[in-house]
Amino acid sequence: MKMYCSRDTKAILKISDSNLMHLRERGGIAYEKLGRAFFYSLPAGHSVLAHPLGQSLLNWYKSKHDFLESNEPIIDSSILALEELVGEVLLPINRILGKPIITYGFTSFPLKKFIQKLSPTGTAPTLDQHSSHETNSVGKQICSRGGAACDFFVEGMATSDIVRFITQRLNYDRIYYYDNHRPVHVSIHLTEPLKHLQIMCESENGRRYPGKKAFGDQAAILAEDL
Known part of the structure; x- marks a missing residue:
């Protein structure tokens, strides 16, 4: 499963920092945390x-x-x-x-x-x-x-x-x-x-x-x- 850094995920989904945070907190996107950085798997259809x-x-x-x-x-x-x-x-x-x-x-x-x-x-x-x-x-x-x-x-x-x-x-x-x-x-x-x-x-x-x-x-x- 491909994982993308926060900057690239925001650019792909065309959303802001706060929208990405809310999406993560709602369980709307799969992610991993490595140290202080988040890496994301793109939602279906993206x-x-x-x-x-x-x-x-x-x-x-x-x-x-x-x-x-x-x-x-x-x-x-x-x-x-x-x-x-x-x-x-x-x-x-x-x-x-x-x-x-x-x-x-x-x-x-x-x-x-x-x-x-x-x-x-x-x-x-x-x-x-x-x-x-x-x-x-x-x-x-x-x-x-x-x-x-x-x-x-x-x-x-x-x-x-x-x-x-x-x-x-x-x-x-x-x-x-x-x-x-x-x-x-x-x-x-x-x-x-x-x-x-x-x-x-x-x-x-x-x-x-x-x-x-x-x-x-x-x-x-x-x-x-x-």
């Missing part, structure tokens, strides 16, 4: 995707694309994976490093079609996990890897520091690191996280190509050299 970071994960495209359809996940495993991405990666980063600014988040099938038609450069929907477990028009999963992914940065922080934090402390699937001034791509996997760090390089003509890579404990060691 999702961590209601947190501002969850909303950014779903609505990232609004400042980039004139796309008017829904970008909501419709596959149950997509919802679970996106919740895992928020709870296990974005919220810990938000608490310790600062607010993640999401530049590329969840991509539904309609949004994927829109992007592939108008601005496909640099995208790889069959590999990048941005479409999570969503399927195309013939019922085939868009990305065979599943999971969920986003690209983000933390204002004022080197991307290499973010990568080191993730590889040392969080449960992730894949990280693609480009350089200290570009967003980092990070994904999760619901069952088989690879803990794979891939460093991406760029040729003189601007073509990206894979450089060093590592898995597990070796990924954390490789991150130290960024």
Whole structure:
């Protein structure tokens, strides 16, 4: 059962300190007390995707694309994976490093079609996990890897520091690191996280190509050299 700190619980439920206290005292929310801090399990019908970071994960495209359809996940495993991405990666980063600014988040099938038609450069929907477990028009999963992914940065922080934090402390699937001034791509996997760090390089003509890579404990060691 996922537990969330008071600050995150208030943000998800959109309630004040006093309302959360009253909810706890009435027995309306399950909680644990560790020292002086309370941690909460969300009431039935509520999702961590209601947190501002969850909303950014779903609505990232609004400042980039004139796309008017829904970008909501419709596959149950997509919802679970996106919740895992928020709870296990974005919220810990938000608490310790600062607010993640999401530049590329969840991509539904309609949004994927829109992007592939108008601005496909640099995208790889069959590999990048941005479409999570969503399927195309013939019922085939868009990305065979599943999971969920986003690209983000933390204002004022080197991307290499973010990568080191993730590889040392969080449960992730894949990280693609480009350089200290570009967003980092990070994904999760619901069952088989690879803990794979891939460093991406760029040729003189601007073509990206894979450089060093590592898995597990070796990924954390490789991150130290960024």
